[in-house]
Amino acid sequence: MTRTTGNQQAGAPSTGVRTKGIGTTGPAVCFAAAVKTFGRAGRTVRAVDGIDLTIERGETVALLGRNGAGKSTTIGLLLGLDTPDSGTVRLLGRTPDRAVRAGLVGAMLQEGRPIPRVTVRELITFVASTYPRPLPVDEALALAGMTAFADRRIDKLSGGQTQRVRFAVALAGDPELIVLDEPTAALDVEARRAFWDSMRSFARRGNTVLFSTHHLEEADENADRIVVVDRGRILADGTGDTIRRAAGGSLVSVDLADRPADGLELLPGVVGVDVRGGRALLRTDDPDATVVELARIGAVRGIRVDGGTLEDAFLALTSPEAAGTDTKESVR
């Protein structure tokens, strides 16, 4: 989903007065039972369906989910662009609106307005001048990896460089928390790497970062913690290893040799069964127990045990079967 908001986009900085760092309390982010529904042609979409999430200061957290999972809506609630139908959202102990107005939050949403025909340094200097306690312009440029391009016109930059200018805009006011909605969508591998280097430099200063992504590897490589979202709900929350375990950490596969797959889901440890090309793929959180039982019933032809990748885990968690329903839309 694409949305823009006034003070987070390049060329449209906030002119509000900040009181950053004074009187902030509590975790960086706290969602409690947050729900957001949208009405559309007689249907209700529960875009955020009861999210409880606490992010401590200094954490780097990835919100990972497929298209339409509810990531942008969650971020919209976080930034006060939308209000929850029920539940609460707090940033640094304040309502999103107050936290944003106090300049505690910097954001980079999926698309900004066209970037003006000024140099990188001119833009960042202007944005920084609207805050009472901004980062020094050279520091903002360095953190975003844009020092070498400071005197280039923004409309002459590559997509990856433009994205890093937008990052520099988001951090120019020296926010405590930065929120990035799919920041590397449409960037090539090299530009992605450069972007994540910049993000990590910012995080190393003790700042809190929340970013959304479709890309597992990006979440695994760049976040301390991955929150898997699907159909507006949190399905798993933790490190890559935690996510693997939540989905059933290992895969045991075996030739069915014409025997029916019925009952395999009842074997010890098994949390999911898939049958493909005459083989049963058993997702299990206790591969030893699963294999022992397969041996006991004589089903060991072509048996294999694999660790299970993070991608397998993500797919298992977010498949329609895992969600237990085909749609999150309901007819009113």
Ligand SMILES: Nc1ncnc2c1ncn2[C@@H]1O[C@H](COP(=O)(O)OP(=O)(O)OP(=O)(O)O)[C@@H](O)[C@H]1O
């Ligand atoms: N303003 C709106 N009106 C109606 N439906 C909406 C609105 N915003 C979001 N939705 C719906 O809510 C659900 C969640 O959308 P959202 O944009 O939050 O997902 P997402 O995970 O950010 O997806 P993407 O990765 O494609 O950006 C989708 O079904 C979407 O169509």
